[in-house]
Amino acid sequence: MKKPTFLTLSLLTASLTLVAQAQFPVPPEPILWYKQPANQWVEALPIGNGRLGGMVFGGILEDHIQFNEATLWTGEPREYQREGAAQYLPQIRQLLAEGKQAEAEQLAQDKFMGRQSNEDGYAQKKDAWLADVRKLSNVASNPTAATFNDQSWKTMNVPTADGWEKARPREAGREGLDGAVWFRTTFDLPEAWAGKDVVLDMGRIRDQDFTYLNGELVGSDEGIAKNRRYKIPASKLKAGRNQLAIQVINLFDKGGFIGVKTNQPTFVVYPEGGQPADGVPLSQPFKYWIQDDNPPIAPRYQADYQPFGDLWMRYKNHGQAMNYRFELDLSKAISRVTYSAYGVRFTREYLASAPDQAIAVHLTASQPGQISFDATLTSLHKDASVRRIDNQTIALSVQVRNGALNGESLLHIQLQKGTITVSDKKLIVSGADEATLYLTAGTNFKKYNDVSGDPATMSQRPLQMLRAKRFDVVKAAHIKDYQTYFNTLTLDLGASPNEGLPTDERLQQFEKSYDPSLAALYLQYGRYLLISSSRPNRNGRFADAIPSQPANLQGIWNDLLTPPWGSKYTTNINLQMNYWPAEMLNLSACHEPMFTAIEELVESGRKTAKAHYNARGWVLHHNTDLWRGTAPINASNHGIWVSGGAWVSHHLWEHYRYSQDRAFLQKRAYPAMKEAAQFFVDFLVKDPKTGWLISTPSNSPEHGGLVAGPTMDHQIIRDLFKNCVAASEILGTDATFRDTLKTMYGQIAPNQIGKRGQLQEWLQDVDDPKDTHRHVSHLWGVHPGTDITWDETPDLIKAARQSLLERGDEGTGWSLAWKINFWARFRDGNHAYNMLKLLFRPAFSPEGVTGGGSYPNLFDAHPPFQIDGNFGGASGIAEMLLQSQEKRGAAQTIDLLPALPTAFPTGYINGICAQGGFVLNIRWQQGHLIGVDVTSNAGLPCVLRYGDKQMRFTTQKGKTYRLNGELKLL
Template sequence: MKTNFIRLNILFAAIIVVLVSSCNNKKEEIIELWYNKPAKTWEEALPIGNGRLGAMIYGDPQIEQIQFNEETLWNGSPRKYQRDNAYKSLDKIRQLLFDGKQDIAEKLAAKTFMGRLAYEDEFPVLKAQWVDSINHLDIVKKGVLSSFDDSTWPEMFIDYKSVWERKGLPDMNGAVLFRKTIDIPAQWKGKSLKIHLGKIKDHDFTYINGHLIGTKDESNTNRIYTIPAKFVKTGKNVIAVLINNYVSTGGFNAVRTGPKKMNITPVNFKADPLFIEGNWKYKVIDRKPPYYPEYQAKYQPFGVVRIEFEGHDSITNFRRSLEINNALSKTSYTCNGVQYQREYLASHPDNLIAVKLSSNKKNQLNFKACLETLHAIYNIEKIDDQTLALSIKVEDGEMKGTAYLNISSNDGIVNIKDNQIVVSNASEAVIKLIASTNYKAYNDISGNAKEICDAQLPIIESLQYDEIRTSHLNDYKPIFNRFSIDLGDHEKRQTPTDERIFNIKNQEDKDLAALYVQYARYLMLSSGREGTNPPNLQGIWNEEIYPAWGSKYTTNINCEMNFWPVEPLNISECHNTLFKLIDEVAIEGAKTAKAYYSAKGWVHHHNTDQWRGTAPINNSNHGIWVTGGAWLAHHLWEHYMYTQDKEFLKTKAYPLLKGSAEFFADFLVKDPKTGYLISTPSNSPEHGGLVAGPTMDHQIIRSLFKIVIESSDILDTDHEFAAMLKDKLTQMAPDQIGKHGQLQEWMEDKDDTTDTHRHISHLWGVHPGNEITWDNNPELMKAAKQSLIYRGDDGTGWSLAWKINFWARFLDGNHANTMIKMLLGSALDPERNGGGGSYPNLFDAHPPFQIDGNFGGAAGIVEMIMQSHQGYIQLLPALPDSWQSGSIKGLKARGGFEIDMEWNEGKLYSLSVLSTAGNKLKIKYGKQMIEQETRAGETYQINNLIN
């Protein structure tokens, strides 16, 4: 068949411009999440952000909450993460693994090969002193006695699910004494008893009637103690538990094994258990334990803007929304015949959060606003007659922050009273929020947050809301509008978003899938704008002092997954935030490479934080994973593949890629059993412990070597180094197919077909890698598919997202669509098993919230529509049967191409391709393949692929 490419001439292009201008006169379609009730929880609130500042909007008519973050507010401070001379135990660890002594290897590595912890030297002494001081307090010595009067103490409900941060002591570490009075049955007289308290975090002293019956200093381990008969009396007895919690809040932390409720039973006497859950009396003894040694820092919340509207309790016509194509959140309602509106935005050009409040009648807008924070060290002060300042210091570390809340009104009265800004008799008011910290760079915290806010305040005070809004839209919309997707089902938009999320398990919602893609673009533009730090596990949104996993950067998939969609979804500049992190990690990673492996180049393990720690953390059975840096470096190559920017490849990407390859050229060792070069010590992320030769490592390293070799050829440089890498490639352990027809996860054929672990790391070569494809090695592709079948469909949010991408690469659109419905389905559905899904605000649920699923899921949806990882563009490779018609515009492909296309009745209907680099265009659709030379900047209308 003759290729039929039509080059658009100047006249045709002019006609297009006229048509586009005409279309722009039409009312813009709003792409939104919307709800008919206020948010009651953080997972219902709506996110806004400008890359530096993030906020969650609740939209409550009576008490509005705007919980906000500033991206550089972390605990900790710059420090040394590497352990000197760790390399001295490397050979011993490797030999133990070669000898099959995994347990001994892990124990040795835990002692000698993990990173340095903050406060690791001083904590043992300070802890012993603090515990001793607590135990000698009069309130503790008397409070454990049965005769003590606790009638004035507050109560906390403790049950088999309990953790104290959910029961009344949020974000608190320290010492708390709990007491409960129980009745021992007469028939238990003279019996020793067994008490099951479930898991406790971190350190307990457990008493009955003033007698110590057990103590354990272990985090989250079960407390089961024997109560000697001599300490027990029939009738009233008092249990007292002093819990010393040092890190991440805790206390009673649920019964996980054995009896599923906290209870007491007699020893060697058959009787029903005495359940001891319920209301316990408690007393906070001390809130300031010594700082606990931790491997890495935690991302911190900053504060809350709280706005109270008196009398707004009886409302109608309530609606709140997030217009993601405008990056505007809105709340509206009617109260006492007055219509109220609120509009919220986070401006990147003006670096502030702004809120416009209005009423449709004069003098009806009356409210009080204040600043609050969870941080214990803070100060609130008046700056001028309409500005309050909140200054904070993070307790654990050296970070400080200042936020200014400014409120103005053209027709109302604004004054400050009792650290509140009071607005009276207005019809319109504008709130402006700015914030800064002392962070200047990952290794420099010499900034002055208050001085920064002082300099910014007169600038923002001079800005009218309409000016802020206009500059915000002019900045945001040109980027957002580059891309569009339409999958149909528009009628579903009439249903509130939370209901759509809950309904998708029973009724497909293709428009929700399209919305999910655009929401991911919105979240990236809100948390990863150029010039800022990259989005972490939660983007820039976090409400907790002790967030799950520290809200850090987990680089054994989560951080990388965040950036899967940025190139295809036409927000390439957001990749620069990750490149900034890679630059910094490479500097610290060179130190780690030398200290741990006596190697050249740079290495990064499975987690990092604001201070760019690169050493192994947590536990040796999963923290010693060497390919985090190599995976990160692949994103530099991906950016080049999409943009074809050779200057970027030469000056930015190649030096980092080469440095990573230099490390592995030194690191790889010969396996004594097979003779192959392998990666060890390492692991298959969070699965199977410390091993020699995990499949994922080899896939990433092979891919890295090939990229460096190709880059060397493109740039005509380092040919000797490239030749050395080629030689090593021939010696590396290959992918292997196991006895179950699966792709082996390890060198040994030991995969468990009943294992449903959330990580599917050994399929990296399928996605995001491109080593294993249907074109090049179908047998390995079949084995990889079998492995995924064994792992099953259930998973946490990001795991579901990865599986969408896998099934797209396997060209099974219907199975991928099944995974989409699981990812988009309600995480709050009581029928749901295995976690995952979406919260009412469409945030991904790990659970709890992790933003990686949002980004990975969006990447998977477009991977079903177009793939370009095999050297050509493949159209509609994994289109589900139910996606019969749709369109997508502004979709980027590797090689420097941008695609607009439509399909109808499951078949391609129209296609145009913009060539941005002038490369040869190769397109596959069904069984057809066409090729054509192109010129940079020209658009090609393609007809012959259309059936």
């Protein structure tokens, strides 16, 4: 063996010195904390085990956990595709080719959209019901009359932008309310207006209104898009007080007066020709009365995710609380409340255990006998009931309205000393030293096409095992299980004085202060949310009964019967964005529920491909739900988008690229990818003007209407074909099909650079430089795709950057998150960090409600809440630190600190993953790389790049390699 020279020893000493310098302090505990309880849902703290989710409010005298179960949805198993739709496909394509977009959209709306539930015979049922409520057959006296006595009616302040469900004060019976509701209010006519016609302005109303003045009908309209501005002739007005009565008809979704997006005031009366600002406001609050809350079941394209119930804990003898603290410990997945009252220190711990499939609440006090409270269960569902099971347990049963699913939840309390009784369906605890509450829940859902399950089994089996367990055992098992996921990655982006502030205060100050550790906390919060809302089903005791669902638009948390966008799975970006952090941030196992859902979507997507396109393979449009609908929904100008299946297939390939799991590729990924590609082999057609293969009909998601050949489609299809070719070569199969894909790949319409140097969003150069639309779909090839990269297509990436500059920095929450990833791929860390500032912008500020940003609990504000921004933001921060989408020969190039912002000068990340089966620990100081450890899980060649430095070396599976900041092996 050759003896080390003096130079070798000197280099080794220097390297060891660098390693020693890289031993950074342990980062601060990842904890969200507050000085006050939650006042509203977006201030509550989320807990979840992948199936059960809870929002903890942390109240002192009254505490509240709003909870969900992943499989409680509206609807039922059914066929979504419209048989025979394919016969209209050639005509739609021809109309688009002729530039007749409006005609194409109308034909598609009439003949090509998917089937809705309950669509057969609905029109006749609705007309009969409407005629009945219009006759006021169940009304003793006419509510339109000025003399009508409405003293017994309840009151509501309007407008209610989110529907009467969320109107203040919250009232029982309004959640999920559909039907006919009467409103009454007044206005005083100024003397100066005598003899003048006036305009009554009430903004938008969902869905239909019949508006009466002094007993006479003065206006009626239908549709959410129409502003209600009714001209009232002077002859119908009275001197002094005038009485308005409005019958509002709402057939589904949020109802009532929802206002209008304008700077002008609404709910005013003003002289014709005048301005609303000069008008007389309608008297507030309005009186209201529910006439009929049982209209015919409205047709729906897809189902809605539903809240399950609410656990209420009302405490006794607590008085004035002092030293209150409300927190969520991300390292242990435990929420905690502590405070003092009357010299007693009270502590509550909340967790959602995956091993024991229950939500647990543990109550302790610093003195014996101090735990006294009542516990109840309630639900927003109209068909819900509570019953006693035994002296320690009550049950909540729910039935989803007009749906196939029902559920049961059990609440069980265990005590140390003290007493517990059941009275009036409520658990009453007195004088206990400690108390533990266990909450379980389940539904009859078994699979997207099977609802034969037993809710009682789902709720009772976990509780049977919990009855004999101490809380410390449950807690320890929960932490151990959770940390197998969470502890795979640590991150430190540097310290700041703001670390000692409550989280909501840090959020308020982030834009104007230096707080890099809040970005680290946000990344770990994103990982926490993914672990909590998307778990593989690995608990053997309950494996036969617990289906794993992917994270939806709100993860696993929702408190509304009519949630925003149904809290579904929007597949033109939002579902996919939920899983951007999964592979890179060392949570590959959390991808599993999405893969299971893809396998089910393949089954239903085959039917849609055949019925709508007469094509092989499978297709997924821009939304799906629990029942795995794949057909086009809503409106043809955005609902006919064909690339959802190809995009989710990208996740299958990404999982293989990160894991190098050949068995996964062969058995699960490639079969789905191949069928997705088969669809496009049949679907793509030659453009008569250019000769390119194009995607038609489709759209650039939610922007520009129904078109032929949107850029995003072609990027995604190329990605799918390229990945299928690579997979078939790895597996040594389907050579003929592979050749077909290779040939067609080169014929697909290419990315084009427009007249302003921008990347074109469509075939034609029609991009508007003033367009600030939230979707930036034509940049898919930059991120998450690899169609456009610095190494292979530098001109295109510059054009994409120009497009993003034109689109602007503003956006909704998830759009801001996507732009962080774009700017990271553009290698502009400071711009990416500026986007992070916008994502952290408080949705609630001292000045009022803002646009997209973050709520006090760090939930992403679209607004309203959508969880994809949390996951996209976490991904964007990671993209600043590592990227592995570029390729050098057969190996992926791993770019270290490719977009490090000046705001993160010193830090480290341990456990970040790269394609090729690599796990890295990266360390940097004063903006420069000082060292990296690379663990090879697959034994592939490794190519590292840092700035203009590059290092390529072979690896052995399971071995770790250490390099310094010059990319020299140590």
